[in-house]
Amino acid sequence: xxxxxxxxxxxxxxxxxxxxxxxxxxxxxxxxxxxxxxxxxxxxxxxxxxxxxxxxxxxxxxxxxxxxxxxxxxxxxxxxxxxxxxxxxxxxxxxxxxxxxxxxxxxxxxxxxxxxxxxxxxxxxxxxxxxxxxxxxxxxxxxxxxxxxxxxxxxxxxxxxxxxxxxxxxxxxxxxxxxxxxxxxxxxxxxxxxxxxxxxxxxxxxxxxxxxxxxxxxxxxxxxxxxxxxxxxxxxxxxxxxxxxxxxxxxxxxxxxxxxxxxxxxxxxxxxxx
Amino acid sequence: xxxxxxxxxxxxxxxxxxxxxxxxxxxxxxxxxxxxxxxxxxxxxxxxxxxxxxxxxxxxxxxxxxxxxxxxxxxxxxxxxxxxxxxxxxxxxxxxxxxxxxxxxxxxxxxxxxxxxxxxxxxxxxxxxxxxxxxxxxxxxxxxxxxxxxxxxxxxxxxxxxxxxxxxxxxxxxxxxxxxxxxxxxxxxxxxxxxxxxxxxxxxxxxxxxxxxxxxxxxxxxxxxxxxxxxxxxxxxxxxxxxxxxxxxxxxxxxxxxxxxxxxxxxxxxxxxxxxxxxxxxxxxxxxxxxxxxxxxxxxxxxxxxxxxxxxxxxxxxxxxxxxxxxxxxxxxxxxxxxxxxxxxxxxxxxxxxx
Numbered sequence: 178x179x180x181x182x183x184x185x186x187x188x189x190x191x192x193x194x195x196x197x198x199x200x201x202x203x204x205x206x207x208x209x210x211x212x213x214x215x216x217x218x219x220x221x222x223x224x225x226x227x228x229x230x231x232x233x234x235x236x237x238x239x240x241x242x243x244x245x246x247x248x249x250x251x252x253x254x255x256x257x258x259x260x261x262x263x264x265x266x267x268x269x270x271x272x273x274x275x276x277x278x279x280x281x282x283x284x285x286x287x288x289x290x291x292x293x294x295x296x297x298x299x300x301x302x303x304x305x306x307x308x309x310x311x312x313x314x315x316x317x318x319x320x321x322x323x324x325x326x327x328x329x330x331x332x333x334x335x336x337x338x339x340x341x342x343x344x345x346x347x348x349x350x351x352x353x354x355x356x357x358x359x360x361x362x363x364x365x366x367x368x369x370x371x372x373x374x375x376x377x378x379x380x381x382x383x384x385x386x387x388x389x390x391x392x393x394x395x396x397x398x399x400x401x402x403x404x405x406x407x408x409x410x411x412x413x414x415x416x417x418x419x420x421x422x423x424x425x426x427x428x429x430x431x432x433x434x435x436x437x438x439x440x441x442x443x444x445x446x447x448x449x450x451x
Numbered sequence: 452x453x454x455x456x457x458x459x460x461x462x463x464x465x466x467x468x469x470x471x472x473x474x475x476x477x478x479x480x481x482x483x484x485x486x487x488x489x490x491x492x493x494x495x496x497x498x499x500x501x502x503x504x505x506x507x508x509x510x511x512x513x514x515x516x517x518x519x520x521x522x523x524x525x526x527x528x529x530x531x532x533x534x535x536x537x538x539x540x541x542x543x544x545x546x547x548x549x550x551x552x553x554x555x556x557x558x559x560x561x562x563x564x565x566x567x568x569x570x571x572x573x574x575x576x577x578x579x580x581x582x583x584x585x586x587x588x589x590x591x592x593x594x595x596x597x598x599x600x601x602x603x604x605x606x607x608x609x610x611x612x613x614x615x616x617x618x619x620x621x622x623x624x625x626x627x628x629x630x631x632x633x634x635x636x637x638x639x640x641x642x643x644x645x646x647x648x649x650x651x652x653x654x655x656x657x658x659x660x661x662x663x664x665x666x667x668x669x670x671x672x673x674x675x676x677x678x679x680x681x682x683x684x685x686x687x688x689x690x691x692x693x694x695x696x697x698x699x700x701x702x703x704x705x706x707x708x709x710x711x712x713x714x715x716x717x718x719x720x721x722x723x724x725x726x727x728x729x730x731x732x733x734x735x736x737x738x739x740x741x742x743x744x745x746x747x748x749x750x751x752x753x754x755x756x757x758x759x760x761x762x763x764x765x766x767x768x769x770x771x772x773x774x775x776x777x778x779x780x781x782x783x784x785x786x787x788x789x790x791x792x793x794x795x796x797x798x799x800x801x802x803x804x805x806x
């Protein structure tokens with residue numbers, strides 16, 4: 178009996194060690210954002226502040242509030258649109274199969290593997306031609322389009338679990354394609370919607386590349402780009418930068434903790450049939 | 452190809468059963484009637500309306516057809532209450548609210564599920580779900596019911612009870628019903644007419660009585676009836692101006708009325724079939740002649756309840772006889788007779804029935 182106990186203790190020590198390692202950056206993020214300019218110089222990043230202050234947090238918030246609002250606007254809009262379109266695609270591809278629907282799905286999945294860098298120049302040109310450069314609309318359009326492949330895949334896998342007989346029953350009951358979507362498929366989609374929404378929110382919110390390429394101006398600039406500007410031009414103000422980072426990371430953390438339960442269930446639903 | 456060259460007419464108000472082993476194309480046929488599948492060739496008429504024609508490129512969508520379908524897994528909408536499930540076909544058709552309420556209540560009363568209307572499907576037992584699915588099908592008063600193995604997922608006792616109820620319901624409503632099953636007892640007990648299907652081909656269409664007494668071929672003969680019909684190879688021989696069936700272990704004269712049909716088979720091998728209930732133990736049947744009787748050894752005795760099954764053996768021949776009672780013991784030799792008028796003869800090559 179001694180041996181398994183020893184193993185358990187070792188396991189816990191290892192786990193605590195890795196958790197500590199993993200959370201260390203978060204810890205320094207919080208401590209540094211509460212430090213005065215002097216404290217940043219006199220203490221190491223890991224040490225707690227000597228005279229804690231919320232000043233960097235307030236300053237950073239004032240500097241970032243416009244861009245945070247921008248980010249919220251296009252993230253939520255693109256998240257909703259890409260989830261809705263992904264859901265409709267998934268429904269059509271699994272339940273209303275048409276000639277060549279597998280081919281279409283293949284093209285969607287190819288979309289997942291195209292690196293963003295590869296399309297950057299044509300993207301910027303296209304968005305400028307559409308008059309959406311430096312515009313929230315341009316970001317909404319881009320993020321929606323690039324979200325569709327992954328949301329389509331996710332919804333398609335989920336809808337494959339809905340028995341075809343349910344759809345056939347609705348058809349003979351007198352429902353057309355859209356009525357079936359609205360009244361049967363959509364109400365059954367809470368789980369994939371939560372999963373896709375978390376996924377989309379996180380990846381759109383965290384995006385830097387599209388933001389910096391499409392919206393440098395203050396009117397539409399995302400928080401991720403603004404954060405990079407907080408570094409300053411001459412010396413890095415670490416406390417301000419960390420405070421900004423904290424504000425920037427907060428929404429994703431909140432959403433993740435609030436909906437983690439659904440996220441796990443959603444992943445499982447895709448993994449195990451029935 | 453799941454179904455080929457099927458030509459079928461179902462009369463108004465008929466209870467029509469598609470019977471066959473799984474994968475024989477019966478569900479495919481059903482889906483074609485419903486409009487959920489489009490055949491590569493051929494036409495479907497509902498009454499006087501042409502609803503499917505591959506040649507003329509007509510395919511009326513299922514929602515425009517006056518057919519209601521019930522699925523083997525019931526396909527109840529999991530997020531809706533029983534009430535909403537039954538009301539769904541009426542709601543999507545835009546019926547007005549008071550009419551919907553009236554008809555849903557009437558349907559629920561008819562099926563005895565009024566007390567379940569507020570429940571969600573996951574709170575229901577298998578039998579209750581089956582009723583909800585049935586309610587959803589009958590609430591809109593369709594011209595045709597299509598039922599795809601509606602009893603397959605119920606336990607044995609409930610299945611028998613529901614079978615009777617379903618038959619009664621169909622008679623009351625008088626709606627033309629197409630019923631798919633692989634269970635021959637269901638088919639025999641419920642159907643006005645049965646189509647036996649195999650590998651997409653209609654083997655025989657007829658009343659249960661016709662299929663049982665006059666199976667058109669070896670497959671139908673073997674598929675219908677439980678326990679199965681006994682089959683044995685025989686040679687037709689002519690001896691003393693009479694035709695005989697020679698099965699090596701026994702030899703019986705061909706009944707006079709069918710001699711003409713078998714004349715051309717003299718010297719050839721055919722397959723003889725006899726149902727277990729048409730075999731008897733001469734000892735326990737009063738006035739039975741011992742003429743043409745033959746002796747066999749009792750291998751197994753299966754008491755079923757209302758009757759017994761005697762598994763008999765002699766050489767390579769084995770037969771099952773269904774008898775009311777017996778004094779025989781396992782291993783004993785008994786004298787077996789058969790009702791010669793109930794003999795079926797099948798052509799060995801074509802497997803078609805000769806008599």
